[in-house]
Amino acid sequence: MKLTATINGVRRTLEVAPRALLIDALRDAGYTSVKRGCETGDCGACTVLVDGVPLASCVVFAGQVEGRVLTTVEGLGTPDRPHPLMEAMVDAGAVQCGFCTPGMILSAKALLDENPDPTAADVKDALDGHLCRCTGYVKQIEAVLDAAARLRTRAAAGGGAR
Amino acid sequence: MKNLAEFQYPESVEAALALLAASPGEARPLAGGTSLVFAADPRTRVLVDLSRVGLRSITLAADGLHLGAMATARAVGRARAVADAGLAGLAEAAAACGSRLLQNQITVGGNVVGLYPWSDLPPVLLALGAVARLRSAAGAREMSVEDLVARHPRRQLKPGELMVEIVVPPAPRHGGSAFLTFGRTAVDYTLCDVAVALELGGDAIKAARVVVGGLRLFPGRLCAAESTLVGEQPVEAVFAAAAAAAMAEVQVANDFRASREYRRELCGVLVRRVLQVAAQRAAGRTA
Incomplete structure (x- = not known):
């Protein structure tokens, strides 16, 4: 299915499986700052801001962020221009x-x-x-x-x- | 969820109920998702995402505190209305749900309807005498949280039915509540939790509800402990007697994390501590 969301200020449409988790959708799309840790929501390594609220993306379906505004660390700064x-x-x-x-x-x-x-x-x-x-x-x-x-x-x- | 094929994003409760009614057995409501992402559920084909239907408000009215089913644990723990309602035990249980991070996702509805032994909100809602409001395309009904958690809440809901709100009756003027949970670490599974709601009248305990969770599949009242308290003064010896009664009556399931004997003892300790806190709060509201 198609998933459309604003990721780090860019509106993107991703092709994801209906049962895909947000962590996988983001990592597959190249946002590898989103880390795979415990995969049970307990470690926080996969945190993503969804409409400004931190969520553990390993316990969120990709489909839950349809139309939302997402921020990963890639969106905060770069090695040349760090936040x-x-x-x-x-x-x-x-x-x-x-x-x-x-x-x-x-x-x-x-x-x-x-x-x-x-x-x-x-x-x-x-x-x-x-x-x-x-x-x-x-x-x-x-x-x-x-x-x-x-x-x-x-x-x-x-x-x-x- | 191997047969999950689509998400629906209704923008009203009515639209969500219509979607649930349209695909009985195949459509399932989705709140925060923290436990649904792990559900081995081959029947579900449609997830009805409730994030756009509202149901997030937390308001204090004449008939009590209204918690929308989509209000997050984080919101409940921080809500001014919860503090204003004098429901400190509820705020404590909300703050004990998972980690701060997961509290942004865990909802009142999901925590109650998706009940696990370690769910933190159901025991305190039971102690506070809360009522769940259920709706379906066919109509609306109410059920006490006590009845709702007598079996698994998901089995109590009819097909297509949604829990939309929890109403916590106003705390009595001389009332106090408290919640304590214990695990090996701050984020490990609960070994035992206890919620208490007390009402003082004069210098005695007028009413008491003592609820234990985490020891069996569903939370439940400790009636012998409750009757030990009623009519007595809120003093240490009475709390100790209630703790002893709790340890005598409580049913403890086997668990590899800790022995039955340990968890029974733990239950007694928590009952005593939680009674001390609730009694102080009730007395504070008296003053």
Whole structure:
């Protein structure tokens, strides 16, 4: 069946099997930042923003996002032009193998879109459901707080946040 | 879902009910999807996606708190209306559903109708005396959550019938509720959970509902524990007696994660702790 959705600002029509999961539809279409971890909704590596809300794409049918607006990490920034969340994750040393990072960045993005000045407790809450097996969790929390500060500075300077 | 052929996207409850009625046995309603994606269900040919039908509102009215079937666990846990209604136990159960990430997807309707032993909302809704509103193309009816979970809720719904709303009666003025769940880790399956709703009158417990979940297929009331409480003062010795009664009456299924004896003991501990919290809340509302 045909599935039409806006992915990272581009309207796309994908051919998917009716029982296809969103994670497979996206990875098959080239969005490989969406990681396949537990496949049971428990690890957060496959997180995608659907209309701005983080969802575990391994427990979502592709058909559920018909007409929706999707964001993956590919839509946030590039190696040349990284999003402040990406920069902050690298600077804090929150990335080791990197497998959990895209999902954490997207949940953090959803948090900062709603609350530009979160507390550490808010960040922990937003990252609940994301498992990391390398660095632990402290550096990711520091990174999100740092990114929030960078985005606020940028907004104050009139640069506008992405 | 090996024979799944299409998705339908109705934009009203009526349109969804018509679609369900048009393909009896072959059309199935789809809410968040967290458990349906795993369903081994060769009969379903059409999934009726409910994401455009509304049913997301959480509102406080004179007859109680109305939870739309498509309201997410995240929304219930954060809703001002739930706090205003004095239903702290409901907010706790909503916040205990899966992880924060999954709470964006888990719905009231899916959590109740798709009942698993570890589902967090049904025990507290049962304790609070909630009522489910069911609709089909043929009409509407109500069923208490207590009756709904006496068997599997999916078997209680008639073909083409949809749970559209849960109504939680207003908390009594001197009422308090609480929910506690316990697993090996924060996200592991529930070994036992307990929900309590208490009402105080004067300096005694006027009414009590104690519900245990996670120990068997369906949650259920612990009636001996409840009658231990009614008429007594809300003090530690009474809570301990209720916990002992709960441990004596509770039926515990076998589970490879923990022995029957361990889970029976765990049930007693949770009953005592949850009663302490609910009694404090009920007393706070008295003041």
